[in-house]
Amino acid sequence: MITVRGIHKRFGDLQVLRGVDLDVRPGETLVVLGQSGGGKSVLLKVIAGLLEPDAGLVHIDGKVRGGMRGEAAQREALKFAYLFQGAALFDSLTVGENVTFALRRFTDKSAAELYAIAEERLNWVGLRGIQAKKPAELSGGMRKRVGLARAIAMDPAYILYDEPTTGLDPISSDAVADLILSLQARLGCTSVVVTHDMPLAFKTGDRLCLLNQGRMHAVADKEAFRTLDDPMVQQFIHGRAQGPIQFL
Amino acid sequence: MPVERLKARMTGFFEEAGRLFLFNMELFRETLGFVSRPRRSLKLDGQPLWAQLDQIGALSVPVVLITALFTGMVLALQAGLTLEIKLKGVTQFMGRTVALPFIRELGPVLTGLIVTGRIGSAIAAEIGTMAVTEQIDALKTLATPPLRYLGVPRLLACVAMMPVLTALACVVGLLGGFIVAKLMLGINGNVYWADIPQMVTARDLISGLLKTVFFGGVIAVVSSYQGFQAQGGAEGVGRATTRAVVWSSIIILISDYFLTAFFALFL
Numbered sequence: 001m002i003t004v005r006g007i008h009k010r011f012g013d014l015q016v017l018r019g020v021d022l023d024v025r026p027g028e029t030l031v032v033l034g035q036s037g038g039g040k041s042v043l044l045k046v047i048a049g050l051l052e053p054d055a056g057l058v059h060i061d062g063k064v065r066g067g068m069r070g071e072a073a074q075r076e077a078l079k080f081a082y083l084f085q086g087a088a089l090f091d092s093l094t095v096g097e098n099v100t101f102a103l104r105r106f107t108d109k110s111a112a113e114l115y116a117i118a119e120e121r122l123n124w125v126g127l128r129g130i131q132a133k134k135p136a137e138l139s140g141g142m143r144k145r146v147g148l149a150r151a152i153a154m155d156p157a158y159i160l161y162d163e164p165t166t167g168l169d170p171i172s173s174d175a176v177a178d179l180i181l182s183l184q185a186r187l188g189c190t191s192v193v194v195t196h197d198m199p200l201a202f203k204t205g206d207r208l209c210l211l212n213q214g215r216m217h218a219v220a221d222k223e224a225f226r227t228l229d230d231p232m233v234q235q236f237i238h239g240r241a242q243g244p245i246q247f248l
Numbered sequence: 249m250p251v252e253r254l255k256a257r258m259t260g261f262f263e264e265a266g267r268l269f270l271f272n273m274e275l276f277r278e279t280l281g282f283v284s285r286p287r288r289s290l291k292l293d294g295q296p297l298w299a300q301l302d303q304i305g306a307l308s309v310p311v312v313l314i315t316a317l318f319t320g321m322v323l324a325l326q327a328g329l330t331l332e333i334k335l336k337g338v339t340q341f342m343g344r345t346v347a348l349p350f351i352r353e354l355g356p357v358l359t360g361l362i363v364t365g366r367i368g369s370a371i372a373a374e375i376g377t378m379a380v381t382e383q384i385d386a387l388k389t390l391a392t393p394p395l396r397y398l399g400v401p402r403l404l405a406c407v408a409m410m411p412v413l414t415a416l417a418c419v420v421g422l423l424g425g426f427i428v429a430k431l432m433l434g435i436n437g438n439v440y441w442a443d444i445p446q447m448v449t450a451r452d453l454i455s456g457l458l459k460t461v462f463f464g465g466v467i468a469v470v471s472s473y474q475g476f477q478a479q480g481g482a483e484g485v486g487r488a489t490t491r492a493v494v495w496s497s498i499i500i501l502i503s504d505y506f507l508t509a510f511f512a513l514f515l
Contacts, residue, residue, distance in 0.1 A: 084385065086382060092374075150390075
């Protein structure tokens, strides 16, 4: 369970988050919607421990995020998998080395075992026979899928997806949505998906929420969210430039 | 308003100094952690350390040696012409004339500047690119401290390889001097080599090599710091690379004076 309370975050003069409260229930997929530049990725990075909030707390399974040191902090970090917008694969390593990066550091598995695990995780994301390739040889969609294979290599309890379909065509986006659902079923983990891609949101999310002006504006179950009597939510769902949400 | 601009600049300077200080402390702490548990550290981060030793050491050898060879040759040529023409009959001092400046100053500083150009820029560009493409954040999500994984291997490799490269540069520089002395100026080779130990002492060798340990540290710390601070895409990476080379070179040249004075007093 992830509990977010009163998160504030400012970059210079720009106040990005203004007291965000959020609960992510065990086993669910929560989709965070919001405008580009509205602070969704910042919120995700705060949950992942990549950014320190100026105020507020994140609790993971009842424990304060970032309150641990040494091996406990390492264990806490490995509970999370993070899919970056641009995949963030390590350029100097091969696909296989990227996927098994954490396994090589934190387990004593042999080279053959590592190869087998990398192949299995790559199969899960629909790729095979590319372990020897370098990230520069892959397409954008393949890079994202390798990023996902790397993220799930340590069997995480939480997967955080940062704009998983940005830059992909509609068919590839739908494939990513299927992938999220299949990983959810396979790993039984809790997921947070940050996006402004409505088909992806409605396909993968158990609950949806709208972040606006640095605050959580609305949270509801998928079907309830779709019919919510809220001008901002409806403006966002239908992608209208006119309405209460100002164009940033 | 000039006063406000000055105030903003001063604030910026102290903020930068504070960030650099904290970076140094963190890098120092991580390095101590690495060397205090070598077996575990090598299991975790052995691969990047070997890669950096190869990159900084072995792959820098050709450019360092070519530079040293021709610097030794030109030093001998200049010295030979001066000794021949202006001070007739004293060419037997050719060995010391090449060796003394080379071992004390030229070898360490020249190697430092070449490694800055070749390795400092590569460190800043590589880490800077990782910073702007979220690869450093990716390391954190994989429970890997970026300074431990990226900074420590580069620092250890620079500090370990600089004295080796400098020693090689000095040997090849003296060889370059010998080639010119023998083939162009007709000086007896035995006289050239025999003159070197007359003036060059163990103290010169030790102080020259100790300087390069410091220079190696400067290159790694300044370049890694600039890389980690890179922001804003390709332009930010370019800026970080330029700053890494400029600041490393300036610090090497300034610190060389103070290190020379220090060794003159205490060694």
